[in-house]
Amino acid sequence: MSTISTTPANIAAYVHHRTAKFVTAVVVMFALLAPPSPVTASTDQPGNRSETDAMQPAGFPERDEDREIRVYDKADILTDAQEESMENDLDRANGAGVEVLVYTRISDDSREDSQVFADQLRAEWGVESGVGDDDGLVYLVSVGSAASEMDSIVVSTGGNTFPIRQLDKATFEGIFDNEVTPQIEDGEFNRALLFGIRRVLNFAEYSPPDPSPLTPVQDHFRLAAAILAAGLLQLAVIGYFLVPALRERRLSFVPATRSLAIYATVLGALGVGTGIVAIAGRSTFGSLTSLGVVIWAGCIVPLLIGYRSRRREQSAADHPAIARQSAIGPLNV
Amino acid sequence: MSRRGHNRMPAGREAFSTPMVMQDQPASVPFSRLRSGRWLVNALIVVFLFTVSYAINESNIVATERHPDETRWLNRAYYIEDFADPYGKTWQDYYLTRGQPPGGSYLIGLGLLVQGQPLDSNGVWDFHYGDDWNENTGAVPDRDVLLAGRRTNAVVGALVVVVTFIAASMLTNRIGGLFAGLFLAYHPLHIKLSTQALSDELLALTLAVTFVASFKFARQPSFGWALLMGVSLGIGGATKLAPLALSFVLAGFGVIWLLWRHRRFGREALRWPASRQGIFLLLQPVISGFIFVAMYPYLWVAPIRRSLELLDFRRTEMASQARIWPWAQVDNPKDAFMRYGEQLHDAASSTRHFQQWILDQLGYSVRNPVSFDFIIVAIGAILLLRIVLERGLWSPHAMMALVMAAEVGAVTVGLGVDFYRYYLPVLLVNSILVGVAFGMGSESIRDLYSRKWVAASSPESTAAAASWKSQEIGPERAS
Numbered sequence: 070m071s072t073i074s075t076t077p078a079n080i081a082a083y084v085h086h087r088t089a090k091f092v093t094a095v096v097v098m099f100a101l102l103a104p105p106s107p108v109t110a111s112t113d114q115p116g117n118r119s120e121t122d123a124m125q126p127a128g129f130p131e132r133d134e135d136r137e138i139r140v141y142d143k144a145d146i147l148t149d150a151q152e153e154s155m156e157n158d159l160d161r162a163n164g165a166g167v168e169v170l171v172y173t174r175i176s177d178d179s180r181e182d183s184q185v186f187a188d189q190l191r192a193e194w195g196v197e198s199g200v201g202d203d204d205g206l207v208y209l210v211s212v213g214s215a216a217s218e219m220d221s222i223v224v225s226t227g228g229n230t231f232p233i234r235q236l237d238k239a240t241f242e243g244i245f246d247n248e249v250t251p252q253i254e255d256g257e258f259n260r261a262l263l264f265g266i267r268r269v270l271n272f273a274e275y276s277p278p279d280p281s282p283l284t285p286v287q288d289h290f291r292l293a294a295a296i297l298a299a300g301l302l303q304l305a306v307i308g309y310f311l312v313p314a315l316r317e318r319r320l321s322f323v324p325a326t327r328s329l330a331i332y333a334t335v336l337g338a339l340g341v342g343t344g345i346v347a348i349a350g351r352s353t354f355g356s357l358t359s360l361g362v363v364i365w366a367g368c369i370v371p372l373l374i375g376y377r378s379r380r381r382e383q384s385a386a387d388h389p390a391i392a393r394q395s396a397i398g399p400l401n402v
Numbered sequence: 403m404s405r406r407g408h409n410r411m412p413a414g415r416e417a418f419s420t421p422m423v424m425q426d427q428p429a430s431v432p433f434s435r436l437r438s439g440r441w442l443v444n445a446l447i448v449v450f451l452f453t454v455s456y457a458i459n460e461s462n463i464v465a466t467e468r469h470p471d472e473t474r475w476l477n478r479a480y481y482i483e484d485f486a487d488p489y490g491k492t493w494q495d496y497y498l499t500r501g502q503p504p505g506g507s508y509l510i511g512l513g514l515l516v517q518g519q520p521l522d523s524n525g526v527w528d529f530h531y532g533d534d535w536n537e538n539t540g541a542v543p544d545r546d547v548l549l550a551g552r553r554t555n556a557v558v559g560a561l562v563v564v565v566t567f568i569a570a571s572m573l574t575n576r577i578g579g580l581f582a583g584l585f586l587a588y589h590p591l592h593i594k595l596s597t598q599a600l601s602d603e604l605l606a607l608t609l610a611v612t613f614v615a616s617f618k619f620a621r622q623p624s625f626g627w628a629l630l631m632g633v634s635l636g637i638g639g640a641t642k643l644a645p646l647a648l649s650f651v652l653a654g655f656g657v658i659w660l661l662w663r664h665r666r667f668g669r670e671a672l673r674w675p676a677s678r679q680g681i682f683l684l685l686q687p688v689i690s691g692f693i694f695v696a697m698y699p700y701l702w703v704a705p706i707r708r709s710l711e712l713l714d715f716r717r718t719e720m721a722s723q724a725r726i727w728p729w730a731q732v733d734n735p736k737d738a739f740m741r742y743g744e745q746l747h748d749a750a751s752s753t754r755h756f757q758q759w760i761l762d763q764l765g766y767s768v769r770n771p772v773s774f775d776f777i778i779v780a781i782g783a784i785l786l787l788r789i790v791l792e793r794g795l796w797s798p799h800a801m802m803a804l805v806m807a808a809e810v811g812a813v814t815v816g817l818g819v820d821f822y823r824y825y826l827p828v829l830l831v832n833s834i835l836v837g838v839a840f841g842m843g844s845e846s847i848r849d850l851y852s853r854k855w856v857a858a859s860s861p862e863s864t865a866a867a868a869s870w871k872s873q874e875i876g877p878e879r880a881s
Binding site for chain 1: 703
């Protein structure tokens with residue numbers, strides 16, 4: 070059994086120890102009873118610079134295992150609702166084939182250092198649509214620890230990020246300089262990021278892709294279609310007079326119905342054929358010419374035939390004698 | 403003999419009425435019954451209806467609230483320019499080209515060009531975000547461009563009223579046509595859609611033209627009317643897809659016609675030109691399909707595959723809309739049918755609108771004006787059925803009734819979401835049915851009046867006059 074010495078030194082140490090325990094207990098008690106900090110109490114309010122300063126990780130950060138998380142608000146400048154909305158946008162962008170990641174941090178780094186950090190983040194976190202695609206896009210927002218003058222945004226893009234449909238690098242830089250950066254200068258972090266993300270998203274979803282280049286075979290078809298279409302145009306004009314000239318031995322602006330029918334059938338068939346070649350060769354001239362010729366041969370000429378037939382029937386009904394005569398004559402074509 | 407079926411009088415009537423008019427009182431032939439007079443009266447009514455409808459539309463162009471869809475149609479106005487580059491980037495496979503066929507975009511583009519407005523005034527409205535965001539990002543067109551787009555539709559809406567007059571006049575008479583046109587012109591839904599830069603009025607116009615062409619085709623089965631029918635269905639398909647289904651209904655009708663003819667007259671009936679009507683009906687899917695593809699360069703590369711993808715995409719879109727707006731989801735055709743009553747009778751009604759207008763003019767106010775729309779429509783439907791039964795299945799009246807019924811059926815089956823603009827084709831049919839009701843009503847009054855008049859002027863004709871009814875007209879021959 071141990072005994073407690075009652076020397077003055079021991080008594081002083083004991084009193085000091087009891088005082089320390091009391092103070093600790095009071096501090097713990099107050100800590101337990103104290104109201105929660107603003108950061109934990111309201112999840113829909115971004116934190117301020119000093120409180121979040123201590124949260125910055127030391128060394129290079131690790132990406133969350135969940136790859137669906139694309140917003141890393143380390144500076145706590147976004148509300149929960151804003152983060153959720155941004156995650157939805159980035160999910161849409163991913164669906165459109167564009168991988169975008171947002172990272173915010175408290176930092177007084179220069180713009181150049183931030184750019185290095187963003188590039189490193191994109192490379193080490195594998196921000197790209199597929200392994201090795203190098204087509205990702207990272208927005209890094211750096212919030213100055215003391216003054217808003219140090220706030221900045223940089224973007225890191227891969228070698229294959231652009232073009233995103235009709236969004237080329239120059240257009241993107243224009244958007245970034247004119248719509249994104251000014252918002253940061255105004256302290257509108259969320260708005261800046263929205264412009265940066267949604268502008269890209271708009272191009273990715275609502276602008277058309279470039280037509281794929283022609284293959285060598287298509288090139289041949291294209292040439293053939295151009296030649297055929299030119300010939301078809303001439304045939305459409307010359308044939309109108311040529312068919313009655315061969316059949317009826319006469320030149321006429323109003324050929325007989327059967328001549329017109331032969332002309333329309335041949336021309337229509339050639340038009341369809343040329344059209345198929347033109348589509349295969351992606352030939353605009355060939356396609357539009359064929360379309361015009363098919364409409365001419367398939368719609369307008371038949372209307373002319375119908376009109377002529379009706380007139381003939383009408384005149385036959387009005388003059389039965391003439392009708393009988395023409396029924397046995399050589400001109401009944 | 404009159405060219406209109408309902409004036410094709412039975413022998414009994416011609417026997418007593420024509421001599422009486424021609425011999426006894428030649429000077430009293432009404433001007434409107436002369437051929438030139440009839441044209442003039444018709445032309446005057448057409449001008450009157452167009453003016454009334456356009457004036458109503460124009461006065462609402464500014465007041466009608468903006469719909470985000472308008473920005474989409476205005477955004478795609480440049481399609482008309484890019485038709486000249488059918489393999490360019492505009493017609494590549496992506497959301498916008500798959501989203502809607504280009505008919506409405508061509509119309510809006512044409513309207514903007516005619517009114518000297520640019521074709522690229524605004525960006526694409528993103529429905530994932532609200533008005534603020536889209537306004538900030540340039541998805542909203544300038545006011546001038548918006549009004550120019552709306553004015554284009556105001557003209558198309560007025561044309562729809564005119565063609566509705568023609569269609570209802572064919573089924574009954576000019577009075578029916580006039581009421582049909584006025585009913586449509588005053589209907590709030592028609593006014594709204596005629597004052598928004600959307601594509602629905604173009605769809606209605608193509609449908610109305612199809613109705614008229616089908617009637618004329620059944621009367622005179624020529625290539626011209628068959629072509630007009632197919633072309634209008636094709637343009638309608640390139641506007642909203644649904645009219646393409648009608649071409650298959652017509653083709654089916656053609657098959658039935660050919661089978662019936664074959665059964666009745668043997669193989670001779672299948673030879674040209676006796677089989678002309680059936681063959682031209684069979685050709686409807688080909689004609690409308692050709693026009694549909696020709697208008698839509700996106701389809702040129704793979705017409706069938708991309709058309710199917712397009713249909714699939716539209717189905718997905720409708721399902722997605724139903725998911726986003728659950729209140730608008732239409733579960734089945736019965737539900738769709740019930741919603742016609744809500745939308746076209748309760749929410750928007752011509753008779754109620756007309757009552758309000760009259761009362762406003764007179765300086766009275768009534769708290770709850772009553773809608774009679776569906777009562778008149780129901781009467782019109784019954785009377786049209788009677789006309790079809792009397793004239794026969796192969797009559798022009800039956801043909802137009804078939805096309806109208808098929809369109810309503812297609813909307814009823816295909817309606818997945820309760821959006822006001824989807825009801826316009828049904829409203830168009832309703833207007834024609836209203837015309838039938840008033841047209842037949844006016845015929846009855848005229849019969850009653852002529853019987854009394856004949857009885858008073860010629861006692862010996864009383865028996866013949868009393869036994870004649872204008873509605874009792876023999877069935878028409880097949881062709």
